[in-house]
Each structure stands twice: as structure tokens, then as C-alpha cells.
Amino acid sequence: MIRKTKYMLSEGVKFIAPSFVFDFEHDNEEDVIKLNGSLKSSEVFESTYFFQYEFESNISSNLRSEFIHALKFNQDTLGKDNIDKFIDKALVNLNKAINLSNVDVILYPQSSSSLTKDIVDKIDYFTDADKYIKIELVKKKISEINFNWDKFDKYCELNGIPINTKEIMVRKMNKMLDNIHSLDYFSIAKNIKDQKYKRFLKNIYKFYDEKSIDLLKTIKDKKILIIDDIYTSGITIEQIIKAYQMLDPDDSNILTVFTLVGKSKKI
Incomplete structure (x- = not known):
């Protein structure tokens, strides 16, 4: 039996120093955040919505x-009940937009925060x-993390980056890799x-098993929901979509990306 969430609430979140205050009955001009209320098409990827x-x-x-850090790593400062209601409000509205009972596959990234998993688990409130099928994308081994140097070279060439500037960037990137490894x-x-280096990062996510890969290669006319906790630079979501696209899936599938909090700019 499908369970319905009991939270049909406004998402008013204000900052009253030094704390964030949730008001689940009113939205007003002092709110720091809002629910966008509708699906937004990707500017880059076809059949993909946010x-x-x-x-x-x-x-x-x-x-x-500060708000993002509290959501992911310091939830006691916001209150677990508030966070649950905050997530539920968004999922209720997402359900109105796409009907979560029609979702066929959920993709989500491995994360150091429990927030993504909490969101994924709440999908069960809306469907059986x-x-x-839930598929978690895992991160590659630390030793496999690298930059796409061909992409970097093309970027420097197209943008007329001076040789000395490029050499400085290469040294910084190699230093980052040494630290990462x-x-x-x-x-x-x-x-x-540094945002400008993230664009050159090779895909760090992979599908854990061959069964998941075979499934995603063969499904057609399916609704795929990608879930991540926070959208900041968009790199994680972009990497998940590209990992999926590298499987050469059928183009009849529809992707919906749900992130709890993010910027208005979309990939």
C-alpha cells in the first residue's frame, strides 16, 4: 500500500541570527529559500529536467x-524533524510534477553525508x-582520480591561455592530484x-555491478530519477548523467534530477 506523507506545508526558512528558523505555515519575504515549484529543462542534456x-x-x-553544511553534516542545529518536513515538502511537490509511482529507476551517488540516502529512502512513501530499482554510483579508487588533460589542452588553446599561465595551472592541478591521491x-x-579546475575532472563515478550496467543499457521508455542532496557547482550531477550516457542508453528514457537545495543555474 502506498503511504502518503502528512506534511503539506510551506517551506519558510528564515535566518534569525545566529540560527535558521523553519516556519511550516507561512512563506514570506524574509525567507532565504524557496521551492521552485516546477520542472526546469536542462540547458545541456536532452530529456533531462530539474x-x-x-x-x-x-x-x-x-x-x-552555512545552511548547506548544517543540512549535510550538522543536522542537530536545524532539528531532525524540521529536515524531515523540509524534504517531505519537496517530495510532495515533485510527486505532483512527475508522479513518483511511475519512476522505474533511481540513480544516486555515494556520499559522505546521509542526506542523499535519507531522500532516497523517503521515495517509498510515494510508491511501492x-x-x-535503486542504483548507487560508487566512486572510483582514489588512485584513479585524474584530470582530463586533453580537455584542458583544448580549453587553453581555444581561450588563448598564455604558456606561462598554463604551466602555472598545470602545476596547481598536479599538486591537487598529489594531495587527492x-x-x-x-x-x-x-x-x-577552485571552480575552474572542476570542469576538467575525469568522471569519478562508476556503476557498481554489471547487472546495473546491462539494465541501463537495455531499458526503453522509462523514467529515471537522479537524486543528490545539494546542487552547488553541478559537477556531481553532470558526472552522474555522463556516466549514464556513456552506457549509450536508449534516448526514449526521461531523466529527472532532484536535488534538495541548489542554485537556479542549471547544466
């Missing part, structure tokens, strides 16, 4: 970072668990902080 909460345009980057766990957000 749905998420978005920060108001006047919210500072520091305040955004045996009606869809010494880690026990790699995070794009934590370990490649």
Missing part, C-alpha cells in the same frame, strides 16, 4: 554555505519499493575548491 529548493538571489554565499576519501567540493 526540481529543487533554490536560495533567494539576495542571499550571501556565506549564508548559503518493488516497483522501481594521499587521501582516504575524496570529495569534489572539499578537495577541488
Whole structure:
């Protein structure tokens, strides 16, 4: 039997120093975040749509970072009940947009935060668990993390990057790789902080088993839901979509990307 969430609430989140305050009865001008309310088409990928909460345009980057960090790693400061309601509100509206009971496959990335898994588990409130397949993309070995040097060379050539500037960038990138390869766990957000270098990162995600790969290669006319907790640079979502596309799937499948919180700019 399909269970329905009991939270049909507004998502008002205000910042009243030094804390974020949730108001599940009202939305107003002081809110720092809003639910975008409708699917938005990708600017890059065909048959791909986005749905998420978005920060108001006047919210500072520091305040955004503080809220995101609390959501992912310091949930006690926000209150677990508040976070549950916050997620439920978004999923209720996503369900109205795409009917979650019609989703065939859910793709989601391995993460150091429990937030993504919490979102994935809540999908069961809207459909029967045996009606869809969950596939987690795992990260490659740390030693396999690398930049796409061909892409970097083409970028430098097309943008007229001077040789000395390119050499400085190469040294920085190699230093980043040395640091990454010494880690026990790699995070794009934590370990490649400079946005201009993230675009050259080779895909770090892979499908765990051949069964998942075979399934994604052969399905047709299916609805695929990609879930990630936070959309910042868009690199993780882009890498998941590209990992899926590398399997040369049937183009009749529809992708919907759900991230709990992110920017309004879409890939």
C-alpha cells in the first residue's frame, strides 16, 4: 500500500541570527529559500529536467554555505524533524510534477553525508519499493582520480591561455592530484575548491555491478530519477548523467534530477 506523507506545508526558512528558523505555515519575504515549484529543462542534456529548493538571489554565499553544511553534516542545529518536513515538502511537490509511482529507476551517488540516502529512502512513501530499482554510483579508487588533460589542452588553446599561465595551472592541478591521491576519501567540493579546475575532472563515478550496467543499457521508455542532496557547482550531477550516457542508453528514457537545495543555474 502506498503511504502518503502528512506534511503539506510551506517551506519558510528564515535566518534569525545566529540560527535558521523553519516556519511550516507561512512563506514570506524574509525567507532565504524557496521551492521552485516546477520542472526546469536542462540547458545541456536532452530529456533531462530539474526540481529543487533554490536560495533567494539576495542571499550571501556565506549564508548559503552555512545552511548547506548544517543540512549535510550538522543536522542537530536545524532539528531532525524540521529536515524531515523540509524534504517531505519537496517530495510532495515533485510527486505532483512527475508522479513518483511511475519512476522505474533511481540513480544516486555515494556520499559522505546521509542526506542523499535519507531522500532516497523517503521515495517509498510515494510508491511501492518493488516497483522501481535503486542504483548507487560508487566512486572510483582514489588512485584513479585524474584530470582530463586533453580537455584542458583544448580549453587553453581555444581561450588563448598564455604558456606561462598554463604551466602555472598545470602545476596547481598536479599538486591537487598529489594531495587527492594521499587521501582516504575524496570529495569534489572539499578537495577541488577552485571552480575552474572542476570542469576538467575525469568522471569519478562508476556503476557498481554489471547487472546495473546491462539494465541501463537495455531499458526503453522509462523514467529515471537522479537524486543528490545539494546542487552547488553541478559537477556531481553532470558526472552522474555522463556516466549514464556513456552506457549509450536508449534516448526514449526521461531523466529527472532532484536535488534538495541548489542554485537556479542549471547544466
